[in-house]
Amino acid sequence: MKREYYCPCCGLFFWHNQYQQNGERIECVGAQCPNPECESQEAPSDYMLFAVDTFGFAYFAEANKEDIDSKKWSSPKYAPENAIEIYRKQGFKIV
Ligand SMILES: [Zn+2]
Numbered sequence: 001m002k003r004e005y006y007c008p009c010c011g012l013f014f015w016h017n018q019y020q021q022n023g024e025r026i027e028c029v030g031a032q033c034p035n036p037e038c039e040s041q042e043a044p045s046d047y048m049l050f051a052v053d054t055f056g057f058a059y060f061a062e063a064n065k066e067d068i069d070s071k072k073w074s075s076p077k078y079a080p081e082n083a084i085e086i087y088r089k090q091g092f093k094i095v
Contacts, residue, residue: 004052004083007033008064009040011071013052013087014078034078 002015016031031051032044040047050057061068073093076084088094 002080003031004079005031005033006050006052006057006068007035007038007040007047008050008060008068009033009047010035010038011068011073012038012078013072013074013083013092015080015083 001019002017004013005016006013010033012033012035014034016029016034018028018031019026020029021027031049033040033047033049035041040049050060069091072087072091073095074084074087075095079087084094
């Protein structure tokens, strides 16, 4: 099951598969910004990351609307095609 995340550090919206099959077991995998150029790569635990479907993100987005609007971007590398279509309509930078 994929979940949408936002990295406030580089402005990337990406989709992360929370559960991965490992042999017979299903493991829950924590999300981390997948952008190799993101500053958070150096110390991921020092940076915030939001699951977009949470209240935490809703409040954050409300308070930081302009910042998010100026930084928001995504890429077919990090998000499914149907999400990219929606992002495009919402004025995201797509790379
Ligand atoms: Zn990032």
